[in-house]
Amino acid sequence: MQQNQLGTKRLEDNLSGTFALYSLLSRHAKILTIPNHDLSDEKLTTYSCSVFREQSFAAKTKRWLEGHHVKKHAILILVLVGSCMVIGDGILTPAISVLSAVGGINVGRAKISGDVAVLVAIVILIFLFSMQRYGTDKVGWLFAPVVFLWFILIGGIGIFNICKYDYTVLRALSPVHIYRYFKRGGKDGWTSLGGIMLCITGTEALFADLSHFPASSIQIAFTVVVFPCLLLAYTGQVAYLMKHPHYVVGAFYHSIPESIYWPVFLVATTAAIVASQATISATFSVVKQALALGCFPRVKVVHTSMMFPNQIYIPDINWILMVLCIAVTAGFKNQTQIGNASGTAVIIVMLVTTFLMTLIMILVWHSHWSLVLLFTCLSLIVEGFYLSSVIQKVYQGGWVPLVIATAFFIIMYIWHYGTAKRYDIEMHTKVSMAWILSLGPSLGLVRVPGIGLVYTELASGVPHIFSHFITNLPAIHSVVVFVCLKCLPVHTVPEEERFLVKRIGPKNFRMFRCVARFGYKDLHKKDDDFEKKLFDSIFLFVRLESLMDGGSSDSDVSSLLDEQNETVIDCTLKAISSSVESTALQMADSIEISNSPLHQNVSFITSDRENDQTEADELEFLVSSKNVGVVHFLGNTVMKARRDSRFCKKIAIDYIYAFLRKICRENSVMFNVPHESLLNVGQTFYV
Structure with missing residues (x-):
């Protein structure tokens, strides 16, 4: 989350995500694989680029990046991987949010089976995706009060449980217990880091959807409301489990006072819908940016608001997300495995963001190399620990985002490859002006x-x-x-x-x-x-x-x-x-x-x-x-591949790219x- 806060601090366009960072980098270094740059573009008021000293670290890094096509393609692949993971998160987050929210039915009414909760979750998801075409312009004003009420409720419930059951759990906030936890837990404590990823899965999608919120608003909300309330909620659940250790599964709903159980359940379900909406909007935003930069097949993009031009709806992507989201919900039927999948997607996005932020610190901010090294090392160490623990859960649901991201990556990379080839064809076959002039005015x-x-x-x-x-x-x-x-x-x-x-x-x-x-x-x-x-x-x-x-x-x-x-x-x-x-x-x-x-x-x-x-x-x-x-x-x-082309190229050009061109707009x-x-x-x- 901190990386995205840094990344958005100087983005005057109020957009974030991997493609926004990639676009920012491409203005300061020629890393785009489609060479359509023109000097006149740099005169635009929104086109800002840096001037480097000849022997500076930034200038050397810029020359190193521009020196070979392999490095440009490596950055593009990195960006596509991060974007595909965000799209995968757009499938997983609605599934786990709604499923975990309606899971409270089993707690409030023990006679109701888990299949009923899954069915209710699927109905809510169908309703959510079906309403995307109308946009959020008319009901968007409800989002902030609902989310604020949700955080106040979980924070209040946390305070209630701490006071009622065991206030000594507040000692867990001391950093000393981090060391003691890993020392006592050993390998099991390290593996449990993968479960902690669920606490931060929503932040990546939120910062990828900055078109709806200013960066300062998100930072203030996280500092003043979100972080304190989450700490109180989790600490309160720990206090409850100290007295009721047999309620580990569904600890949140079990810890709710009976008198307010169903109102909290209703707010939880509504908040889950709002959270899912934010993730879906973030996915639309990422696809729109990829489409504009030639990395996604042509799809219909619809403005859903006259007042907020950044609110868009992409019908094709919406229905694909709905089908995959329902498949994940019906296939896993529990939030544990979906949580493992979501954690895998988020940690990969965080790693991609770290690498891009490193380049931005060098080329855009002109930070000193020692500060860049410190930031990169600290970030990679923390994320490396999380990644190593998440890998252990690949067979427990973590494979889902990898499969989804691989499918989207193949589509996006081959489309961009075909687009770049078409541009090269136009560049190398353009008509000489001498020939045009020889024809005369007619x-x-x-x-x-x-x-x-x-x-x-x-x-x-x-x-x-x-x-x-x-x-x-x-x-x-x-x-x-x-x-x-x-x-x-x-x-x-x-x-x-x-x-x-x-x-x-x-x-x-x-x-x-x-x-x-x-x-x-x-x-x-x-x-x-x-x-x-x-x-x-x-x-x-x-x-x-x-x-x-x-x-x-x-x-x-x-x-x-x-x-x-x-x-x-x-x-x-x-x-x-x-x-x-x-x-x-x-x-x-x-x-x-x-x-x-x-x-x-x-x-x-x-x-x-x-x-x-x-x-x-x-x-x-x-x-x-x-x-x-x-x-x-x-x-x-x-375009067709030549007869002497490699097998992979023939498959990419003659079949996959040709098929994508046939079905796209x-x-x-x-x-x-x-x-x-x-x-x-x-x-x-x-x-």
Whole structure:
């Protein structure tokens, strides 16, 4: 828990979890396995990166990480393992929380069998997962009072038991008893550490779900309410067991005073539902971040709240979690084995967090190496003890999260592997600008009125799919815009900085590129007027370009050698809601142009009447083309493994990745492209 508190202390995006830490690291070191980094991305207000001294420990660590692909893949695998364990915890925590809560039925009514408690738990779980589609916006205000009441009750019951049965158990709070416990218990005492993991299983999911709560709120709540109440509750149960040692099983419910038993049972069940809800929301958050960074197949993500944009619902994941959660509950039928499984998942997440935090302390915080070493050693020693004890319980239910995590890991890693391969294909097969220019303004085709939006994963260069259009189509639209939807390793991209517009070739080619940048917390929704904002940014670009003298001589930063005739203006839409004209006038006195790799800033003065007339003509042409109609071009790239490829690669590409692409959402749905104006062009590549 302390590691996640440290990790969230400086995360201004108010999100945590392994992918949030991974994104933070990738801004300070080039560790992403998909090399789509662009210098213009670093100008975003939410994109913060460090400057290292040449011979500093951080600089050496950065060079060591960036030196070889194996190290980048090792970090990615580490992150995927941690994320898969969090997903596994999203299955186990609802099962154990609800099952342990309704287990009180057996205590209150001894005649009721354990199977009835399991059946009630399954019914509650079905209800819980079925209600996820409606979100927590309308009932979320109940969560805090319910949880607060729960902690007050268990704390009060603990005080009651301590006072009534044996107040001397408070001596157990002394650290001296830690030494005496292990000395007296020996191997059995060490093995019992695995059971203690249940006391902290909820913290990992809670800190992975920081989109719902500020870090400071969680830290204060843990210090003032949670930790004291838990200590009182466990100490009170110990005091009760000192007088009633035969009630070890179900000690909590047995220790409740009879007069308040059923009210406490009701609050316990409600609190279990709230705890399960937090874990499920954390799982949705992790999957959303993995999806944005290309590590999860395309699934539907739904906003469930207009007030809280971070509250999301993923239908496919929700039903998978429900089925697996019910299977675990019905299969084990007791919380002991599920607890062993949950403990295994949590300790692995803690280890992953420790390794990532070590890198963050070096690369982000620039901590002294001695402090980093102290933190890492102390954390690994404590977690190593817990891990060694948890391993003993693998055969007693601890294998469940390992199986679940392995299945999700295979899916996520192969999907990311296929995504990286597709990006490499686009990078190595992109069309030379010299060839485009040789075709002339008409591109060797008939230019018909209208605008064609060509979707590509490339933020620079002309994709290979465009050569297919030119080769196979008799005509092309009078205006062509290459659209790239790019996800950056930041939590969000401000709306006024979302679009980066560039011109490809001379003005009479009527070709543009528009890079729409998103953070892993952002959603490309159907009702966000994306197409309108895209065209507004192009119109603004044309106005800004007219204010510059000789703007057509610059080139693309990312591909200077191949695209020496591509104009680049790193302009962002400062106020989409306001008119383009007013925005342009505000920026007329000082316009910057990104000039090749040197990124020199050049100031321009307002243009003459001829430029104004050219600008008006081009804007009129763009508006008339837009009014004629817009067609969306999507490439359907099919990858197949070469005949001489290894067996594992053939299985991964030809079967698993192909199957995942077949069952996941199509790009046209993810991009919210209207079906009536969509044109798909297929390509097959062998990798």
